[in-house]
Amino acid sequence: MTPEELLIALEEARDLPDGPEKVTELERIARLADAIGDLRLGVEARFELLEAHQYHTERWRILPLVNWCLATFDQHPSIFDDEYTELLRWHHKWAVATVPTTPRIDLADGLAALDDLARRYEAAGLSPRAIYQLRCVIADHVGDEEAAREWLARWQAAPRDDTSDCAGCEPVRQAELLARWGDWAEAVAVVEPVLRGELRCTEQPESALAAVMLPYLHLGRLAEAAEAHVVAYRRHRFERDRLGVIAQHLRFCALSGHLTRGLDVLDAHLGWLDAALDEAAAMEFATAGALVCRLASAHGLGARHLHRPGYGDRPAADIEVRRLGPILATIAHDLAARFDARNGTDHQSRRVAASLAAEPICDPMPLPPDDPQPAPLPATDQPRGWPDTLAPLSVAAIARVLTERGDHYVVDDDGVLIGQWGPALIHFERLGERREILHSRVIATRRFPADRLLDALEFCNAWNHDQALPKAYVHDDRGELILAGEVTTDLEHGVTGRQLGVLINSVIATGIAFATAVERLP
Secondary structure, three states: OOHHHHHHHHHHHHOOOOOHHHHHHHHHHHHHHHHOOOHHHHHHHHHHHHHHHHOOOOHHHHHHHHHHHHHHHHHOHHHOOHHHHHHHHHHHHHHHHOHHHOOOOOHHHHHHHHHHHHHHHHHOOOOOHHHHHHHHHHHHHHOOHHHHHHHHHHHHHOOOOOOOOOOOOHHHHHHHHHHHOOOHHHHHHHHHHHHOOOOOOOOOOHHHHHHHHHHHHHOOOHHHHHHHHHHHHHHHOOOOOOHHHHHHHHHHHHHOOOHHHHHHHHHHHHHHHHHOOOHHHHHHHHHHHHHHHHHHHHOOOOOOEEEEOOEOOEOOEEEEHHHHHHHHHHHHHHHHHHHHHHHOOOHHHHHHHHHHOOOOOOOOOOOOOOOOOOOOOOOOOOOOOOOOOOEOOOHHHHHHHHHHHOOOOEEOOOOOEEEEEOOEEEEEEEEOOOOOEEEEEEEEEEEEEHHHHHHHHHHHHHHHHHOOOOEEEEEEEOOEEEEEEEEEEEOOOOEOHHHHHHHHHHHHHHHHHHHHHHHOOO
């Protein structure tokens, strides 16, 4: 094939849905580019492969691809513009980050890649913060807690720069480490800025809440633990790449004595285990699931059947809890043994054994409702302390309505208020010359591959025909389809507190209905 034909093939491959077919095609294009000596095209194809592996179940293949790109960069730096150089640096960091997630990367190779990354950071004058984070996580993974604590201190003390991980997610990673070491109060303290909304990102506050569920339990803050679990699970139950976080929810249910709920959560996500993005997430899920099954069986729930979907040659089956537990425990032990064989330690096997032997640490506490419906403000009442007079639309006014509703939200640097309601992510912002227009954008958390475009368009057309709000449309984000909706209200003449409450309640109610309908699509 000519370079022009290969470039066309690469453009077409970019539009394929993530999965084996896309990977195979990109690998073919990379080989052909190498055969004709087109290094730039070979780099482009491998960069696409790196992204494809990130969203598929073969993240362990990332490191060899990064090593090829780094060798090419060292020999032919002119091929890489500033954008590609920066992207390669991030792929290098992500490749090292896969080391604790899969035993299919040789530990020596991973550490060598980390040392190489550190040298490149130092040569470029970059902060070592990201390097310290990676060394901390890998040290913890192999069971060297003393070294991990030292690297954590360096990580926290090093200055942030553009190569650091998200400011809202870093504290969550730190809290997870501290909780693993039993430093419950420290784990909660490190994420307090995230929970207060001082450090923000699209993953928060749910990831932070999941990180402090167990610390709250151990500290006796039971009501906060219950709310953290329920609020975080409303989001995580829809995110298939969060199998490791679902494991934390299962562990919460086991240790808080909510065994029936734990079985419900396990039943809902058992099929995800077969398509786990990495072995670490699969090990954590299998361990937590086995714990729930053991405790549930001991409390008379062992005869309940959970559905295990078919996978490969294994047919679908309904399995008794008392039988499923040992199956999951075996999976967890086998994965731990693979990690330990790679690492030369027994740390993961000991972690799994300790987790499987855990017992509840408290009696079940009341849980908030799983799917609270937004309660409209009474027609004869208005938000507390609000004068029923017209005033210009403001960020403070929107925030006050959400606060009095009891909702969690963040405000970004542009004054956009962002919150998560079940499967709906909703943005409230002000548009117009005088910021007099309330623009609300609803984003369904479920995504679709590009080959479902006709289905997505058909759904949005039907929604717009049958429903008044929100106005629905499809957005193509690099081959991934996002279904979103919007509601726009011109408040040129101002708005009262009661009117704004009605508008926001309506947006949230219809937004949840829209995103729930998206979730129910086949």
